[in-house]
Amino acid sequence: MIRSVKGTHDILPDKTGLWRKIETALHSFMHKYDYGEIRTPIFEKTELFKRGVGEETDIVSKEMYSWTDQGGEKLTLKPELTAPVVRSFIQHNLGSQSAVNRLYYMDALFRRERPQKGRTRQFHQFGAEVFGSEHPEADAEIIAISYNFFKNLGIGNLTLTLNSIGSDDCRNNYRNELRKYLKPFSSNLTETSQNRFKKNPLRILDTKIEHEKEIIKNAPEIDNFLTDDDKSHFEEVKSLLNDLSIPFVIDSQMVRGLDYYTRTTYEITSSVLGAQDALCGGGRYDKLVETLGGKPTPAVGFAAGIERLLLALESKTAESGDKVIQINIIGLTKKVRSKCQVLAQELRGKGFSVSTDLLRRSLKSLLREANRNSARIAIIIGDDDLANNTVQVKDMGTGEQITIIKNTLIEHLTDLDF
RNA sequence: GUGGGAGUAGCUCAGCUGGUUAGAGCUCCUGGUUGUGGUCCAGGUGGUCGUGGGUUCGAGUCCCAUCUCUCACCCCA
Numbered sequence: 001m002i003r004s005v006k007g008t009h010d011i012l013p014d015k016t017g018l019w020r021k022i023e024t025a026l027h028s029f030m031h032k033y034d035y036g037e038i039r040t041p042i043f044e045k046t047e048l049f050k051r052g053v054g055e056e057t058d059i060v061s062k063e064m065y066s067w068t069d070q071g072g073e074k075l076t077l078k079p080e081l082t083a084p085v086v087r088s089f090i091q092h093n094l095g096s097q098s099a100v101n102r103l104y105y106m107d108a109l110f111r112r113e114r115p116q117k118g119r120t121r122q123f124h125q126f127g128a129e130v131f132g133s134e135h136p137e138a139d140a141e142i143i144a145i146s147y148n149f150f151k152n153l154g155i156g157n158l159t160l161t162l163n164s165i166g167s168d169d170c171r172n173n174y175r176n177e178l179r180k181y182l183k184p185f186s187s188n189l190t191e192t193s194q195n196r197f198k199k200n201p202l203r204i205l206d207t208k209i210e211h212e213k214e215i216i217k218n219a220p221e222i223d224n225f226l227t228d229d230d231k232s233h234f235e236e237v238k239s240l241l242n243d244l245s246i247p248f249v250i251d252s253q254m255v256r257g258l259d260y261y262t263r264t265t266y267e268i269t270s271s272v273l274g275a276q277d278a279l280c281g282g283g284r285y286d287k288l289v290e291t292l293g294g295k296p297t298p299a300v301g302f303a304a305g306i307e308r309l310l311l312a313l314e315s316k317t318a319e320s321g322d323k324v325i326q327i328n329i330i331g332l333t334k335k336v337r338s339k340c341q342v343l344a345q346e347l348r349g350k351g352f353s354v355s356t357d358l359l360r361r362s363l364k365s366l367l368r369e370a371n372r373n374s375a376r377i378a379i380i381i382g383d384d385d386l387a388n389n390t391v392q393v394k395d396m397g398t399g400e401q402i403t404i405i406k407n408t409l410i411e412h413l414t415d416l417d418f
Numbered sequence: 419g420u421g422g423g424a425g426u427a428g429c430u431c432a433g434c435u436g437g438u439u440a441g442a443g444c445u446c447c448u449g450g451u452u453g454u455g456g457u458c459c460a461g462g463u464g465g466u467c468g469u470g471g472g473u474u475c476g477a478g479u480c481c482c483a484u485c486u487c488u489c490a491c492c493c494c495a
Contacts, residue, residue, distance in 0.1 A: 001468095006486070058493055062419080080495090109495085114419075116489060125495055192492085206493095256494090267495095278495055305495030332453060365448080367455035382453065396455075 007113070007121025018313070022153075022306065026106060026126050029149055033141070035104040035128055040084040042108065046074040052083030052292055054259025056199045063111040077110035080258070081303055082285065083292070085129050090294035095131060104128040106306070118276030118308045127282070129301030131289070136236035138300050139264045139284060140244065143237075146268060146280045146302045147246050155279070155312045157271040160248040162241075164234040164263050165202070165255065166226045168287060171262075174225040175201055185215045205253045221252045230263060237264055260285040264300065270312050279312060280304035326353045327413075328370035332363060332382040339381055343391070350410055370396055377413070 004010055011019060027037070046066050053060050065077040078084055085103060088094075094101045106126040113119055128145055130138045143160070150158055165171060178201045182189070189197065189204070193212060196203045205216055226234065241248055248266075256265045265283035273279070282302025289297040327347060331340040337360075344354045355373060357366055363380070370378045380392040380401075391409060394401040404412050 003486075063493080111494085113493065114491090115487085116491095119494075123495070127495085258494090275490065276494070281495060303495060308495060330454090359447095362448085363453055364455075369455085371455045378455080380454075392454095394454075399455080401454080 005121070007115040009120060009122075018310065019306070022309065022313075023106060025153065026104075026149070029152070030104040030128065030145075033102070033128075033145055035102040035145075038085060038088060038103045038105050039107070040078075040081075040088050040105070043075050043077050044084055044087065046076040048083050048087055048292070049076055049079060052086065052260065052288060053080060054200075057259055059111060059258070063113055065110045065112060078107070079109055079111045081105060081107055081109065081125060081127055082129065082258075082260070082288070082301055085301075086288050086292050086294070086299070089129075089131055089297075090289060090292060095289075095295060095297050098132075100130065100132040102128070102130050116276065117274045118305070118311055120307060124306040125303045126306060127301060127303035129299055131297050131299045133300075134286065134298035136233055136240055138298075139233075139237045140240035142282060142300050142302055143241060143264075143266055144244050144246060146282065146304060149304075150268065150270075150279060150309070150312075153309070153313065155270055155272075155309070158279075159269045159271075160241075160246065161251045161254055161267045161269065162238070162248045163222075163251055163254045163265050164226060164230060164237075165222055165261060165265055166230045167262055170222075170225050170227050170230055171202070174220070174222050177220050177225065178202065178204075181219050182215070188212075188215065200259070202255045206255045216253065223252050233263060256281060256283060260288040260291070262286045266302075268304075272312050273308055274311075276308065278305075279308050326375060327355070327377045327379060328366065328373060328375040329354060329356045330363060330366045330370070330378055330380045331357065332380065335383055336381045336386050339386065343379070343381070347410070347413070350414075352413065377416070379409075 030037070046064070049060050049064065055061065059079050064079050066074065067076075068074055085105065089101065089103075104127065106124070108122055108124050110122055112121055115121060128142060130142060143162075147158065147160055166174065179197065182197060182201065182204065186194065186197065189212065190207075190209060193204045193207060193209075204212070205219070207213060207216065223231075238248070238250075254265065254267065256267075261283045263284040263286065266281070267278050268280040269277040270279050271277065280302055281304075282300070284298070284300040286298040287296075289295065289299060329340045329344050329347075331337050340356050344356045347354045355375070357369075361369075367378060375396050378394040378396055380394060382392070385391050385403075385406075389406050390403050391406055392401055393404050393409070393412065
């Protein structure tokens, strides 16, 4: 048997309804914030992610699905969405068409990680990006969008964790100070931390190893290195969030795994999720457009995992929102089979949801099925009906059955007001 | 990439220390008198016991390998 690839999943009809419900909610939610949808190709040049996300990140260094095509071009299935959106933003010169660009998306991503709860190799994210504003209002808008979306869906136990990692200058100074502090402990650090020490010491702050956490405790904190501008920016973001009644906690050691962030970074977690508890992550990336070859453009955005959202939703009672079949048409004899199909098509044309039999089964079986489908109405057609130009309309709730002249059927069904 | 747990019917699982034709419940299908569902009753479909080796007279059961699922590390959404 050929199975789906490890870490990928089929979404069957009993679940697709829930997916569509979330998709619909997202579209209408984002339009309220005046965001436009953007869709980028499922694969990009590998170079984009190396430059955009950072060559030293785990995502780029060991998780990408990359290959060389027949023309020798190095390509990669999207492992994240900000870099492609930025690429598109630059390519189409969106920045010169309007001062601010608000974009949102929903897409499939691919990372070759070991699957576990809340983590698959093909997964889906939605997110939003604002280009063109360096002001705290943009940060607050992005954070508010993600927080309010989860809140509106009724997801409980939300925690918004906030930090500012400062602008470039600030981070360079901090990086040096951090190295100075860590140097004496160097021999006590794990191998990965020693590598990070050289390439990106900030990531060591994120360690999960107990004895390293001890070392980190007394490490210099980034807040002390923020420039005055960084500080006032961060203060304004916090004050805006307070005004918007969005609760948050500050974690000055939260470091995000992608290299492009500057200033504001944040994460929204929910305790119902298990170890992979991040519903959403994001922040400001004022240098990325420039890094990828565009004009310097400040930007801020977030991305959220749909599978995780679904997990969080499942711990509540989630309903698919799909409509059930409302009418089952049952033909009793060979003579009326084609009539059933014709009638079904006619009723669907009038907006009804109709199911017919494909197995030439018995009346008993078909009523059983109508019952199982929660059909409101069964329409039964026999030879007599064919002769008299009538149909039998059975109400599956009450069991009552009446004979209706076929010409008046639609009127009758409409009056029932499903 | 590392570690723990698990793989028997579509689903949830049983199968004791290796011993005949591998079981249950649910689902699904068909019937319970000529054309009427939900409950009930009866019957039926469906399994190369994840896969490949090995030990043995004999393996779902023991050993090895491998794959997959799952949880955690890691990483992140």
